[in-house]
Amino acid sequence: xxxxxxxxxxxVSGKKVLVRCDFNVPLQEGKITDExxxxxxxxxxxxxxxxxxxxxxxxHLGKPKGEPKPELSLAPVAARLSELxxxxxxxxADANVVGDNAKAAVAAMNDGDVVLLxxxxxxxxxxxxxxxxxxxxASLADVFVxxxxxxxxxxxCSNVGITEFVDTCVVGYLMQxxxxxxxxxxxxxxxxxxxxxxxxxxxSKISVINNLLDKVDTLIIGGxxxxxxxxxxxxxxxxxxxxxxxxxxxxxxxxxxxxxGVNLLIPVDTVIADAFSNDANTNVVNKEEDIPDGWQGLDxxxxxxxxxxxxxxxxxxxxxxxxxxxxxxxxFEAGTVAVAKALAELDAITIIGGGDSAAAVNILGFGDxxxxxxxxxxxxxxxxxxxxxxxxxxxxxx
Numbered sequence: 001x002x003x004x005x006x007x008x009x010x011x012v013s014g015k016k017v018l019v020r021c022d023f024n025v026p027l028q029e030g031k032i033t034d035e036x037x038x039x040x041x042x043x044x045x046x047x048x049x050x051x052x053x054x055x056x057x058x059x060h061l062g063k064p065k066g067e068p069k070p071e072l073s074l075a076p077v078a079a080r081l082s083e084l085x086x087x088x089x090x091x092x093a094d095a096n097v098v099g100d101n102a103k104a105a106v107a108a109m110n111d112g113d114v115v116l117l118x119x120x121x122x123x124x125x126x127x128x129x130x131x132x133x134x135x136x137x138a139s140l141a142d143v144f145v146x147x148x149x150x151x152x153x154x155x156x157c158s159n160v161g162i163t164e165f166v167d168t169c170v171v172g173y174l175m176q177x178x179x180x181x182x183x184x185x186x187x188x189x190x191x192x193x194x195x196x197x198x199x200x201x202x203x204s205k206i207s208v209i210n211n212l213l214d215k216v217d218t219l220i221i222g223g224x225x226x227x228x229x230x231x232x233x234x235x236x237x238x239x240x241x242x243x244x245x246x247x248x249x250x251x252x253x254x255x256x257x258x259x260x261g262v263n264l265l266i267p268v269d270t271v272i273a274d275a276f277s278n279d280a281n282t283n284v285v286n287k288e289e290d291i292p293d294g295w296q297g298l299d300x301x302x303x304x305x306x307x308x309x310x311x312x313x314x315x316x317x318x319x320x321x322x323x324x325x326x327x328x329x330x331x332f333e334a335g336t337v338a339v340a341k342a343l344a345e346l347d348a349i350t351i352i353g354g355g356d357s358a359a360a361v362n363i364l365g366f367g368d369x370x371x372x373x374x375x376x377x378x379x380x381x382x383x384x385x386x387x388x389x390x391x392x393x394x395x396x397x398x
Contacts (some may be wrong), residue, residue, distance in 0.1 A: 002183045005170040005396040007044055007145055012053030014111055018141035019044065019172065020159050022148040022375060023059035023077045030076050038081060040375060044147045044172035045085065045114070052111040056140055057081075057089070058097075058120050058158055059148065066124025068095040078116045089114045097123050098136035106140050120158040127156055134161030147172025150376040152391030163394040171395045174375060179392060181351045181372040182319075182383040189317035190349065191217060196308070196339060198223030199322025199356060202246045207385040208321070213256050218263040218315075220308050222300050222324035222335060229254070229266045230287070238272065238291035265311055269301030271325065271332060278329040299325025300335035309342040318343060321353035321384065323360045336360050344369035354380035 021041045026033045048055045062072040078091035090113070092102035097118050105115045120126045125133035134157040138144075144166040146152075146159050152175070155161070163169040171179065195212045197205055202225040212219060221229060224241035231237050232250035257264035268287045272295045273280035284301045285291055300308070312318060320343065324335030340361050343350045350370045352358050355377030361367050374380040382389060 001188065002179050002392065003398045004176070004179060004392065005398050006176045007047050007170055007172055009398065010143065010168060010170055012048055012051045012143050015053055015142040016056060016106065016109070016140060017048050017053040017143045017145055018056045018058060018137060018162070018166070019048065019145040020148045021045075021057055021059045022150045022174075023057075023074060024061050024150065025077065027061075027071070027076060030071075032076055032080055035080060037375070038077065038084060040174055041147060041172075042084060044145065044174065047173070048145070049085075049087075049112050049114065053143070054106070054109040054111060055114045056106060056117065057114065058117040058137065060121040060126065060151070060158070061119045062121075064119060064121050066121065066126070068118075068122045072119055074116055074119050081114075081116065085114065087114065089116050091116050092118060094118050095122055097133070098140065102140065120156070123157070125157055127154070129155050129157055129161045131161065133157040135165055137162045138165035141166055142168070144169045145172050146170075146391055146395055147174045148391070149175050149178040149374070149379055151379070152178075152376060152389040153379040153382045153387070155390040159391040160394045169394060169396050171392070175392070175395075177372060178374060178376070178380075178383070181349070182353065182374055182380055183392070185317055185349055185351060186215065186319060186384065189215065191317070192315050193317045194218040194220065194312055194315040194319075196220040196222070196318065196320040197225070197322055198324050198336075200224035200241055202228045202243050202250060205322070205381070206246075206249065208381060209253050210256075211384065211386040212319075213253065213260055213262055216262055218265065218311050219257065220265045220311060222267060222304070222308070222339075223322050225322075226267050226300075227297055235287070236290035237297065238293055239296040240291055241296070263311070265307060267300045267304040268307055269303045270297040271299040271301050271334070272296060273298050273332070276326075278331050282331060298329070299332040302334075305335055305338035308339055312342045312346060315346060315348050317349045317351075318346065319351045319353060319384065320357050321355070321381065323356050327360050327364075333364070337364055340364050340366040353384060354378075
């Protein structure tokens with residue numbers, strides 16, 4: 001069990017608190033087009049303001065690669081956060097992040113004030129975890145709060161390096177939720193425990209499959225990676241996504257499932273198309289039939305939807321990472337919709353592991369029916385692989 005100190009274990013009254021948030025929001029012509037990440041950060045920020053802390057926020061945005069790029073400035077975030085918090089968020093516009101503006105703004109703070117620093121990736125040391133920048137950030141603060149799960153799998157200055165130079169380092173509410181669900185619910189699940197893995201590639205989910213086979217009662221495989229499993233069992237898959245080099249591995253996983261008594265399900269029918277396009281001709285083939293040359297699988301078929309939905313009945317913990325097909329195209333979203341619907345109807349802990357599956361449940365309107373939707377794609381995958389995440393490990397233990 002991961003047991004980290006959180007903002008609820010400390011009182012920051014009169015103290016300077018540096019909070020690492022995830023404000024990596026999409027911008028178009030200086031306007032924020034999706035503010036979910038800002039809204040998600042509010043509970044932690046509000047708690048620290050209510051404590052009477054001097055709240056200094058920092059985040060990266062995009063990939064400026066160590067130089068100031070005006071289009072990747074956090075200025076629009078400061079403006080929108082001021083509106084969301086109902087109080088001024090002072091923006092410290094320093095190209096070197098911790099510069100004269102930041103130092104002056106922090107020196108002038110009263111209890112409950114909020115300052116936002118410039119994009120941490122304006123500094124080249126940020127992604128290399130260079131000591132000088134970590135010390136600069138630490139010089140502003142008495143307490144460090146990490147609430148950015150999206151970068152927890154990376155050791156950068158603003159989430160890991162700084163912890164060496166600040167005495168008190170805790171996690172915020174968002175990080176705490178990720179640890180509770182992705183970390184602890186997966187390692188000590190209420191059973192039956194079912195995992196659903198989709199997405200394009202087996203290669204990117206190898207360690208996840210391997211780790212989950214030691215933990216789950218049922219493992220469901222859909223999406224593009226299912227074709228590598230089908231091909232491994234001797235089926236022709238036409239022009240479907242196929243990783244030849246991983247057929248051997250797929251067979252090993254099928255054997256491991258058998259050995260562990262895990263019910264491993266792969267599609268029993270497939271929606272195929274004669275082009276990668278929503279306007280393509282489509283057909284449904286059963287697993288006994290080969291997918292013809294010139295055709296490719298783009299979604300799970302109706303029988304598979306029923307099979308997967310039935311396998312979820314009675315589950316008490318479910319983790320889902322990766323869509324069942326090309327859900328961005330309306331003719332190939334049915335499989336992903338069916339799984340989302342089945343999850344929405346369960347009386348269970350349902351955890352969506354970031355990335356495409358998080359986008360899918362939100363776009364399809366099932367977001368509010370899930371127990372937890374992870375805010376980190378890469379970080380959630382590494383958690384599911386059973387890896388230690390540097391950003392989590394760096395926080396103080398209870």
